[in-house]
Amino acid sequence: MEPLRIHQGLVCPIDRTNVDTDQIIPKQFLKRIERSGFGQFLFYNWRFDDDGNPRPDFPLNAPEYKGASILVAGENFGCGSSREHAPWAIQDFGFKVLIAPSYADIFKNNCVKNGILAIQASEEQVQTIMKKAKTEGYTLTVNLEDQIVSDNDGFTFHFDIAPYPKEMLLNGWDEIGVTLNYEDKIKQYELAHG
Amino acid sequence: MQTPKNIIQKIWEQHVVHQEEGKPDLLYIDLHLVHEVTSPQAFEGLRMNGRQVRRPDLTYATMDHNVPTRERHIINDPISKKQMDTLKQNCQEFGVTLADINHPDNGIVHVIGPELGLTQPGKTIVCGDSHTSTHGAFGALAFGIGTSEVEHVLATQTLWQAPPKTLNVKVNGRLGTGVTAKDLILAIIGKFGVKFGTGYVIEYTGEAIRAMSMEERMTVCNMSIEGGARAGLISPDETTIEYLRGRKNVPQGQAFEEAAARWKALATDEGAAYDTVVEIDAAEVEPQVTWGTNPGMCIPVTANVPNPNDFEKPSEKDEINRALEYMGLEAGQPISSVKIDHVFIGSCTNSRLSDLRKAAEVIRGKQVAPSVKAMVVPGSFSVKLAAEKEGLDQVFKAAGFEWRDAGCSMCLGMNDDIIPSGERCASTSNRNFEGRQGKGARTHLVSPEMAAAAAIAGHFVDVRKFTAQEVM
Numbered sequence: 239m240e241p242l243r244i245h246q247g248l249v250c251p252i253d254r255t256n257v258d259t260d261q262i263i264p265k266q267f268l269k270r271i272e273r274s275g276f277g278q279f280l281f282y283n284w285r286f287d288d289d290g291n292p293r294p295d296f297p298l299n300a301p302e303y304k305g306a307s308i309l310v311a312g313e314n315f316g317c318g319s320s321r322e323h324a325p326w327a328i329q330d331f332g333f334k335v336l337i338a339p340s341y342a343d344i345f346k347n348n349c350v351k352n353g354i355l356a357i358q359a360s361e362e363q364v365q366t367i368m369k370k371a372k373t374e375g376y377t378l379t380v381n382l383e384d385q386i387v388s389d390n391d392g393f394t395f396h397f398d399i400a401p402y403p404k405e406m407l408l409n410g411w412d413e414i415g416v417t418l419n420y421e422d423k424i425k426q427y428e429l430a431h432g
Numbered sequence: 433m434q435t436p437k438n439i440i441q442k443i444w445e446q447h448v449v450h451q452e453e454g455k456p457d458l459l460y461i462d463l464h465l466v467h468e469v470t471s472p473q474a475f476e477g478l479r480m481n482g483r484q485v486r487r488p489d490l491t492y493a494t495m496d497h498n499v500p501t502r503e504r505h506i507i508n509d510p511i512s513k514k515q516m517d518t519l520k521q522n523c524q525e526f527g528v529t530l531a532d533i534n535h536p537d538n539g540i541v542h543v544i545g546p547e548l549g550l551t552q553p554g555k556t557i558v559c560g561d562s563h564t565s566t567h568g569a570f571g572a573l574a575f576g577i578g579t580s581e582v583e584h585v586l587a588t589q590t591l592w593q594a595p596p597k598t599l600n601v602k603v604n605g606r607l608g609t610g611v612t613a614k615d616l617i618l619a620i621i622g623k624f625g626v627k628f629g630t631g632y633v634i635e636y637t638g639e640a641i642r643a644m645s646m647e648e649r650m651t652v653c654n655m656s657i658e659g660g661a662r663a664g665l666i667s668p669d670e671t672t673i674e675y676l677r678g679r680k681n682v683p684q685g686q687a688f689e690e691a692a693a694r695w696k697a698l699a700t701d702e703g704a705a706y707d708t709v710v711e712i713d714a715a716e717v718e719p720q721v722t723w724g725t726n727p728g729m730c731i732p733v734t735a736n737v738p739n740p741n742d743f744e745k746p747s748e749k750d751e752i753n754r755a756l757e758y759m760g761l762e763a764g765q766p767i768s769s770v771k772i773d774h775v776f777i778g779s780c781t782n783s784r785l786s787d788l789r790k791a792a793e794v795i796r797g798k799q800v801a802p803s804v805k806a807m808v809v810p811g812s813f814s815v816k817l818a819a820e821k822e823g824l825d826q827v828f829k830a831a832g833f834e835w836r837d838a839g840c841s842m843c844l845g846m847n848d849d850i851i852p853s854g855e856r857c858a859s860t861s862n863r864n865f866e867g868r869q870g871k872g873a874r875t876h877l878v879s880p881e882m883a884a885a886a887a888i889a890g891h892f893v894d895v896r897k898f899t900a901q902e903v904m
């Protein structure tokens with residue numbers, strides 16, 4: 239997993255609430271046994287019509303958002319299924335940071351495991367970004383170390399993140415490797431609990 | 433005197449392997465259930481790093497999502513087949529027990545866990561599947577995880593987890609006749625919203641919950657995730673103990689009595705506190721039908737589809753407008769006027785023997801409406817056999833239902849069971865998201881009884897009246 243410290247990128251808005259993981263990556267793409275290559279299927283049913291042609295009104299298809307790496311969306315983003323294919327698709331498409339008022343628990347966990355920073359912002363901050371992102375070339379800078387989001391016009395805010403996911407993201411650690419340092423404790427637990 | 437504790441706190445404390453400032457707790461996992469869709473990348477991760485499955489004896493795998501429900505040995509989709517073959521190879525290589533499609537214990541992971549007695553009170557249970565909350569019905573702390581966490585549990589039998597906030601959903605009074613566990617959980621999500629449980633583990637309490645069978649409790653806990661809660665559970669009682677007695681993987685004889693005593697002691701203490709408490713009056717719950725594209729968008733069968741103009745928040749208006757458009761419904765139209773094309777009775781929410789019995793009672797001696805295609809997909813091999821033994825398959829077939837083999841089937845359409853675009857399904861499953869049952873498919877979530885009644889009537893109908901009189 240790649241460490242994430244400071245990230246600057248183009249912002250793409252998806253102005254919808256309760257975006258579920260069935261939309262992020264529809265079920266027909268869950269049959270692959272690889273971890274990579276899911277980006278082409280991201281938001282498939284929203285991005286493409288029945289004939290497989292891109293829908294011009296969907297932000298991910300708009301030329302002005304080409305290369306975007308920060309996705310902003312409405313509340314309860316990532317609700318529904320536990321499929322990690324959702325963050326795999328988001329990451330593979332090129333997104334590194336998400337900004338929303340809230341996320342589903344399992345989805346948020348899955349993001350951390352894949353080096354994606356899911357920032358929880360207030361409804362107001364999200365609306366501000368949503369508006370600004372509708373103008374061309376809107377970029378944000380995200381500083382995970384200092385927990386600050388800022389743009390070039392002086393809009394800035396501080397965000398909260400628990401110490402553990404922050405550390406994991408900053409260092410890009412392999413969590414299993416970390417946990418195996420506690421193997422003695424795990425053994426002790428197993429001995430004590432039969 | 434010790435501070436009274438709720439069951440969530442008790443189970444948590446019993447499973448902490450390690451605690452440290454600035455870190456979540458390292459939690460031990462007692463049972464890891466595995467299926468073919470969310471595990472291949474996890475096993476591959478183990479292989480790449482030269483790691484083993486730490487406790488194959490605490491790991492149990494099945495195939496359910498891709499399984500065909502007729503001629504199950506012929507898997508036409510080569511990618512589905514590869515995913516199933518991969519699970520088989522992984523289980524052989526890492527020494528994990530697998531109930532593959534030929535195995536008598538095969539079925540939907542959340543149906544077979546309890547059937548086999550693998551699911552037990554006080555256990556921490558995980559699976560790469562969000563409906564793992566189902567197992568909470570037994571007083572287990574059970575939650576869905578992603579594939580990275582699947583790999584983590586395979587390698588270490590633990591997970592780093594921050595202690596959850598606790599939420600008591602108190603269901604006062606009794607459900608009325610014809611009102612089911614499915615209606616209750618839909619009504620709870622409708623009332624409190626699709627994210628009221630985010631960050632919480634729910635404990636369901638109250639008279640209506642105590643009166644429920646284990647299968648009804650599983651239906652309630654199953655849909656905790658649709659309210660945002662990773663886990664929802666119910667304190668064990670005599671109903672729990674009697675369900676488990678004699679099952680394959682539980683202790684037998686005197687050892688069972690000892691286990692039962694330990695299990696009952698896990699129940700929430702009198703006067704224990706929660707971070708949040710919400711209440712609902714069971715008597716007010718009516719049979720529910722979802723009209724929109726998330727499970728919170730539900731109304732009583734007697735009500736009309738909402739009008740976006742009645743809502744103030746622009747994001748809410750937008751969401752309702754979009755849902756109405758996707759679902760092909762008019763604001764204000766009675767939900768009972770909505771004609772359906774398909775009926776699906778199945779899924780980890782409602783595919784157990786009692787669900788099939790109740791649906792069969794509604795349709796016995798009647799005929800499915802000519803415009804409706806209806807199917808029943810039992811939750812497991814063993815449910816299917818038990819149903820056939822008491823002749824339920826004959827009741828369904830005589831009414832014009834298809835009687836299929838076990839699997840997840842049309843709940844998410846990863847096999848061939850898909851609803852065509854624009855068509856409408858009364859479904860006993862758990863998610864009515866856009867495209868869930870097929871691209872462009874329109875899903876209405878209901879109880880098995882309501883689905884059965886809709887199959888006969890050709891449109892939604894109040895099952896309480898339906899069973900009392902013939903419906904046109």
